[in-house]
Amino acid sequence: MTVRCYYYDATLREFTARVQARRVLQDSARVEREAVSLDQTAFYPTSGGQPHDTGWLADVPVVDVQEGDEGEIWHLLERPLAPEIHMVQGRIDWTRRFDHMQQHTGQHLLSAAFARRLEAATVGFHLGREVSTIDLTLSSLTWEAAAQVEREVNEVIWQNRPVTVHFVQADAVERFPLRKPPKVQGQVRIVVVDGYDASACGGTHVRATGEIGVVKIVGIEHYKGGSRVRFLCGGRAFGDYQARLDTLRNAAQMLTVGMDEVPEAVSRLQQELQAVRRAHAGVRQQLLDYRARELSAAAPQVGDVRVVAGYWQGEDVAYVRALAMRLREEPRLVVLLAAPTSKGVHLICARSEDLTEVDARVVLREALGMLGGRGGGRPALAQGGAPACPPSEVWRAMVEALQHSGLEVEGLHDMGKSQG
Numbered sequence: 370m371t372v373r374c375y376y377y378d379a380t381l382r383e384f385t386a387r388v389q390a391r392r393v394l395q396d397s398a399r400v401e402r403e404a405v406s407l408d409q410t411a412f413y414p415t416s417g418g419q420p421h422d423t424g425w426l427a428d429v430p431v432v433d434v435q436e437g438d439e440g441e442i443w444h445l446l447e448r449p450l451a452p453e454i455h456m457v458q459g460r461i462d463w464t465r466r467f468d469h470m471q472q473h474t475g476q477h478l479l480s481a482a483f484a485r486r487l488e489a490a491t492v493g494f495h496l497g498r499e500v501s502t503i504d505l506t507l508s509s510l511t512w513e514a515a516a517q518v519e520r521e522v523n524e525v526i527w528q529n530r531p532v533t534v535h536f537v538q539a540d541a542v543e544r545f546p547l548r549k550p551p552k553v554q555g556q557v558r559i560v561v562v563d564g565y566d567a568s569a570c571g572g573t574h575v576r577a578t579g580e581i582g583v584v585k586i587v588g589i590e591h592y593k594g595g596s597r598v599r600f601l602c603g604g605r606a607f608g609d610y611q612a613r614l615d616t617l618r619n620a621a622q623m624l625t626v627g628m629d630e631v632p633e634a635v636s637r638l639q640q641e642l643q644a645v646r647r648a649h650a651g652v653r654q655q656l657l658d659y660r661a662r663e664l665s666a667a668a669p670q671v672g673d674v675r676v677v678a679g680y681w682q683g684e685d686v687a688y689v690r691a692l693a694m695r696l697r698e699e700p701r702l703v704v705l706l707a708a709p710t711s712k713g714v715h716l717i718c719a720r721s722e723d724l725t726e727v728d729a730r731v732v733l734r735e736a737l738g739m740l741g742g743r744g745g746g747r748p749a750l751a752q753g754g755a756p757a758c759p760p761s762e763v764w765r766a767m768v769e770a771l772q773h774s775g776l777e778v779e780g781l782h783d784m785g786k787s788q789g
Contacts, residue, residue, distance in 0.1 A: 370440035372409035376558060377534070379470055379573040381411045384459045388450070389441070396433040396445050403449040406441040411461055414442050418494035419473055419572045424461035427454055466573065471603030472501045474532060474562075474574040475584045478525055479503060479600060481566035482518045484548055491548075492595065500587065500599050510596040515586050522584045529579035530563040542569075582606065657688075661695040665702060669778040673701055674724065676771060676778050679785025680707040680763050686715045689785075690752070693719045697749070703727055703776060705736070705767050706785065710754065714763055716744065717752040727774065736770035 371389075374381050386407035394404040397415075405426065414434040415421040421434035426444055433445035450457070473496060480491035483505055493504030535558070537544070542557055551557045551569035560570045562578060575581060585606040588599030601609050617628050624634040668675035677696055681689050689708040696704045697719045704719045716736055718729040725748075733751040737744055740763065744753010755763075764783050771777070 371407055371442040373442070374409055374411040375413050375573050376536075376571070379466075380576065382461055382463050382466075384409065384411045386410060386457055386459055388455050388457060391450075392443070394435065394443055394445055402432065402445040402447070404435070404443040404445045405450060405457075406437065406443050407457070407459070410442050410444070411459060412442065412444055413466070413469070413573055417570065417572050419469055419496045420498075422461045422466055422469075424459065426450070426459050427457040468604055469496060470573045470575045471581050472496050472601075472605070473570075473572045474560075474578070475522070475581050475600065475602030476501060476503055477560065477562060477566055477568055477570070477574070478522045478578065478581070479518065479584060479586075479598070480568075481548060481562070482521045482525075483507075483598075486518055486521065487514060489596075499605075500601060503598050503600070504592060505596045505598060507596040508594065509591070510589050510598070512589065515589055515598065519584060519586050525562070525565055526578045526581050526583065529577050530565060531577050532574050533561050533563070534574075535559045535561060585609065657691055657695055661692060661699065664692075664784055665696060665699040667784070668702065669781055671776050671778050674727070674776065675699075675702050676705075676776050676781060677702065677784060678705045678767050678771065678781060679783050680714075680760055680767070681785035682709055682760060684708055684785075686710060689715070690717055693717045693750075697721055703729075703732070703771070705732060705771060707763050707767065709757075713742070713755050713757040714740070715752065715754050716740075716742070716763075716767070717750075718746075719750045720748075722749060727776070732770050732774050732776075735773050736766045739766040739769065 374384055386409050388405050389408055390406045392404055393401050396402055412424065412431060412434045413419065413422045414436045416436060424431050426446065427450060429450060430447040431444050432447050435443045435445065437443055476494055480503060483489040483491065487507060489505040489507045491503050492506060495502050537557055537559060539555060539557060542551060545559050545561065545567040547567050547569060553569070557569050558571055559567055560574055561567045582603040583606045584600060584602050586598055586600050587609065590597050617631060620631050621628045624631060626634045664677045665675065668677045686708045689706045693704045693706050696702055700721055701724050702721045703724065707714055707716045716733060718733040720727045720729050728748045729751040730746055730748060733744055733746070733753060737753050737755055740755035740758060742753055742755025744751060746752055768781060
């Protein structure tokens, strides 16, 4: 078994150890690496919701740390140790370790506060790379209630209460007011926040709550019938505050207002934008009506049926669809329009309600079939898409589809070409 130095001193940064065994293991990315087990280590392995430490053994980077089946701890290395090395100097990445200590101890305080204030048990914990989470037995959680919990936790932090570790046998566990019974048998490691919380835990923790700095809840969501709380502690919380402050400052500069005035300025801009959008929609509809009347008047005829066809290369699908819907209001008219998309081309076929002898689905299916696409719809309106191809091929398919439906028009021209 490997002696776990972090059990007794989470602040230990350097140590000397003897190599006990070597083997090849897969890291979290499934890359095979040489791994060594030591007689003792300060490296924490991934477990209990807390990620592993990183650092160096004999100046070789440690990229992963895993628990073995026999109580040993395996250190997965960036490159193999030289075969003649039997004693190593270990050094952990203290920045990463201290961050994990802040997050994990902050989690203990949050879980204790939720249990005290809302009688909510913690059923899950994950210390992520950017944000940590706890899962609670609360069907719903308001921001108001979470703010009260957060305030209590930070008061405990500011009181700088000692955080101590105790090793006791199972029959002595009852001396500690644990939030929940331990999962392990035999000797139990208990982390105590003086006068506030006691939890069976094998993770790394700060020496006093003041070292956490601050705890900030940044997200609440419903999760598997309970509530998931996202939070930041210490350096992460400070970094998040700085990033948000920078964002607010930049927004204030762009709006040429003070930071406190940003919400009001944004609200004012939203109102102005809505007014502009309404005006734009009105003008766009007027232009659409004008274009529809223009196309209808210029449409060639087959008997008493007029045909409008065009590939609008300079317009989006929404415009072409709106144009087709407007043209349907014209009497005895068939419309076949196309527009480019990010993935290819979109086709829409429509006909006037008084033109029951033409089936838009048939025309569309014929055109898309030649382009390797697919679509569907109703007899009066059908649409679909096809892979990207030259505009000339799209136009040829549109013309042939109309011809196959008995709408062969002499001099049929691409009415949308001018928009390209």
